[in-house]
Amino acid sequence: MQSINRRKFLGIVGAGSAAAAATAASAVPGLSMLAGAPPGNLSFHAETGLPGQPWPAYATAVVEGSVDLKAGTGVVATRLVAGHPGNQGDIGLPGTARVVRITRASTTGSQVRLEGVVEDRSVLAKGESPRKQFVLNRATRQLRTVVAGTEVALSLA
């Protein structure tokens, strides 16, 4: 039997994002930024429970990343983790994790728009575009994107 250690994989993705966040700094007020990092870098973590109210959340959509806004580069990871927000564990729902290489970043007022591409096309679902968009709104502290085929609004940490 073939053993795929998704727990380890997701741990690596999570650790990578956390490490990126730890070295990033804020150019966009209102998002999770750390002092001492180069200006113009954006790191963020956002999540929301799925399905939404009034159903009990069975899973948590998580989006986290680190982006150089000036260069328009970085990495954003999206995934679905079993469990509701705040109490989710380390088991991702298979086939739902995506690693997106950011290719373009733009800022308009309180809004940051990120565009990127999933380089590993083998993870894509049938008909799923490799191109991804993320819209972060500092005013509403929300991030909008598509996770596992569903457009969701996630709360920024």
Add this chain to the structure above:
Amino acid sequence: MADHLDSSTKLTSPNGDPKADITDIYIFQKPGDSDKSILILNVNPLAPSLADEFQHGAKYDMLIDTNGDARADIGYRVTFSRKNAGKQFAKVVRTTREPGDDTEHDNENHETIFEHAPVSFGQNAMVTGDSDDAYRFFAGFRSDPFFFDLLAFLGPPPLNFHNPGSDFFIDKNVFGIVLEVPNKRGLGENSKIGYWARTLTRKNGEPAHLVHDDQMGRPAINTVFNHGTDKDLFNVTPPDKQASTVTSTSMTFLQNFINTLKAISSPAYTTAQATGIANILLPDILTYDYSSSAGFLNGRKLTDDVIDAELSLVTNGFVASDFVGAHTDYSSTFPYLGNPH
């Protein structure tokens, strides 16, 4: 999703142990033999990604209520040896509770049904016992028989399933425990019984002390009706106490179920309607008449589309289907669960 990964804390398997995380249970009349029934208890979602064995030291209980009091009168307890050199062995014990005995399940009468029954880790199902024997047993790595469009369910409300749906579980595996039992001798004289399952695991740091880990009756009840840490509480609350147990909302599970039914139904159930349904759903036990070959809500067969039935019930017909159907890899003979992927 039927009961996969249904704990909220230490997630995502109850108490962090996928080996004891119940995914589904089934009970149905044995095909071609109305004198026997098949009991199935599946654990370990996404196997073998999270775990590739049964837990040594855990107790896997298949419980039977013979008199409608939502308490176990008969139990089949399965335990496993340590996995050694790629091999693991099971012991199956039948337990009975004397009428009026309110002690826990551990202090009851025991009859050993099987010892040293091998666990299957490969494609071949190693079955213990013959078709002529009173009992037959299987435990091992198998295809997950559950079917559901989980990712569509996780979309934003209102539920919006697409036709055709996409079965999230089509390529998933579990560890299955399958027991063939003689109806009257194994399940009692009364053909109308209740069936549920639970797992008990050793408490961290106190190996002699068993803690209630997971529990399941009807599919998807815990995942659909209970929020947050109440999922954990539901997993350790005996069926006969479920309706009256007070949850984190300061209301009972019964009241929570009523409120949830009113919130997710369209048109919304009246309080009286929701109360009636909640009183059917609690206690969370699969009701089964072994004299009937019918499926869900009479027990549950592998091919029963329980999600369609429950979606329609809890939404008052607003959602009738997730547009996925039964798998095609079930075995026509014992142990009925399909070969692993």
